[in-house]
Amino acid sequence: MPIADLVTRDLRVLWHPCTQMRDHETLPPVPIDRGDGAWLVAADGRRYLDAISSWWVNLFGHGRAEIADAIREQLARLEHVMLAGFTHEPAVALAEALVRITPDGLSRVFYTDNGASAVEVALKMSFHYWRNVGEPERTRFVCLEGSYHGETLGALGVTDVALYREVYDPLIARPLLAPSPAPEPGEDPLAAAARAADALERLLAAHAGTIAAVIVEPLVQCAAGMRIHDRAFLARLRAACDRHRVHLIADEIATGFGRTGTLFACEQAAIRPDFMCLSKGLTGGFLPLAAVLTTEDVYAAFYADWATRRAFLHSHSYTGNPLACAAARATIELCERTPLGAEVARIGGWLESAFAPLASHPHVANLRRLGAIVAFDLVADRATGTPFPWQERRGLAVHRAAMASGVLLRPIGQVVYAMPPYVVTGDEIALIAAAARRGVEAATRVSCRPPAGSEPTRPADADPSGLEV
Ligand SMILES: Cc1ncc(COP(=O)(O)O)c(C=O)c1O
Missing domain, CATH: 3.40.640.10 (Type I PLP-dependent aspartate aminotransferase-like (Major domain))
Known part of the structure; x- marks a missing residue:
């Protein structure tokens, strides 16, 4: 089945969760063919490291044999x-x-x-x-x-x-x-x-x-x-x-x-x-x-x-x-x-050291971690902690850049986080951190304008934070 066909068929009949379907005009859904541990393998062979455990559900990897x-x-x-x-x-x-x-x-x-x-x-x-x-x-x-x-x-x-x-x-x-x-x-x-x-x-x-x-x-x-x-x-x-x-x-x-x-x-x-x-x-x-x-x-x-x-x-x-x-x-x-406590502590340690260098980035604030969860805020101004206007969808820019690097990150508004499956390795966590950095750089390098036709319907200062990308 040609990949383009699948996307066309999808967009003809499906209504995706938590999605403004019009976004798919510029960012089509990614056809995933199979899972492999911490990775999702797309129909075109590209691999994406599932750094958010597919909405936090996956624990021990995709396709885990015992399950x-x-x-x-x-x-x-x-x-x-x-x-x-x-x-x-x-x-x-x-x-x-x-x-x-x-x-x-x-x-x-x-x-x-x-x-x-x-x-x-x-x-x-x-x-x-x-x-x-x-x-x-x-x-x-x-x-x-x-x-x-x-x-x-x-x-x-x-x-x-x-x-x-x-x-x-x-x-x-x-x-x-x-x-x-x-x-x-x-x-x-x-x-x-x-x-x-x-x-x-x-x-x-x-x-x-x-x-x-x-x-x-x-x-x-x-x-x-x-x-x-x-x-x-x-x-x-x-x-x-x-x-x-x-x-x-x-x-x-x-x-x-x-x-x-x-x-x-x-x-x-x-x-x-x-x-x-x-x-x-x-x-x-x-x-x-x-x-x-x-x-x-x-x-x-x-x-x-x-x-x-x-x-x-x-x-x-x-x-x-x-x-x-x-x-x-x-x-x-x-x-x-699994010695789960020890595994999570190990993953937590890797996350902490891989993400630590991001803490000094001028558009990163409040780097935090608990267990196997790490997060930071994308900010316009680090000194005041001021976020970017929400209409600019900088989180979406992080997502796009991370996907281009082969890592699935899906920020919550302007909060970038990782919560990988427990089968993730130290090297893979380094990839996640590198993709997050690339995402932050891509999202803050340019002035992000809201896409034409998506005029805000809320006041500019109200940030409806949520899983918006
Ligand atoms: C704390 C918490 N409660 C409830 C839910 C809802 O779960 P579901 O998406 O399966 O309805 C979520 C989903 O993210 C959650 O994080």
Whole structure:
């Protein structure tokens, strides 16, 4: 199949996610033929180093044999059966494994298909729990400034990224917003954690008895631009939730499975949330699957005679799909077989030294790292930290230049980051850093004008940060 044909056919019928389709007039989608470890191989033979793990899902490389084999083996037995009224080995074994590897006290597993739907399940379960235990006035949710928990209407109700939320605002529930614990430029991380925790305490007190849950992305607000906060915030958050009898929902969809240096970010603060949402890396990047883990206390509040109408009547057709569960079991086996902490520390060290020289670049600010995640801000003026006007799409210029160097980087607005699969080598990380530098240089060398016909519809000073390229 000629490559040009595939792109033409694609543009005739497909509508791509998170994309202004008109961009494809100048930047057509790249036809990928196969994956090979940390690399994506295009139909024309070009290779792209997947420095962002394909939207943070891939853990152990594309085409990883152990996961592919587990899916193949399962496929020969059973592709799918509804999980209401039926069960199967992959769903049970995966749930057992998840209970074993997550913080003690998370003992019940509910499956969904993707991150946003897992978040919705946690929100619905929390809300419904309070009704079931006789506190129906607890109906509100608290999320953090810059929070991102997915893009379905329910998940947008606890998401604070204007780019995704604004248009749909009339349709979306209004959360209570607490300040982000990520430090402002120059602020001490511990001071920022304390500031945010104090504000959260005040918010919980001011709305006492009306809040169902606080939802948090532990340690890193990824979609907000890899905003890292101190673990001290999480410990204070857990204590505040306990004091105010409010659920804590840990959205580990992006941070789970080692990215921050421990299997789950919550471990670094030794906290156990009331709900933990997992997806993305759960299947090693092979198949869509998500899980919500919760406590026996929550489960018990729903366990009653049918006529009490306490049951959690939420379902998706593909809940607990056997192929996805088999992929997840194989992924967890890989996590357990690999000295994951040491691997991530090694990758983190490589990222840190490869990216360090960029810190002095006149258009780079706030170089930061946690675990196997590294990020920096592209700035117009380093001294003041002023970003470029968002309409200029400098992040897109970084993406283009990096792709031309054979590296897939996809900045979040003007935040350039890497979150590679764990099979990446030190030499490959050097390639990623070199591509990032080339990207920064290409993006800041020229005056970037917004493409003709894309007149801004927002005020120039409002930066709708998000996955905009
Ligand atoms: C923290 C977090 N929660 C939820 C989601 C939504 O997951 P999905 O894209 O699978 O709906 C994401 C996706 O990036 C995420 O980073």
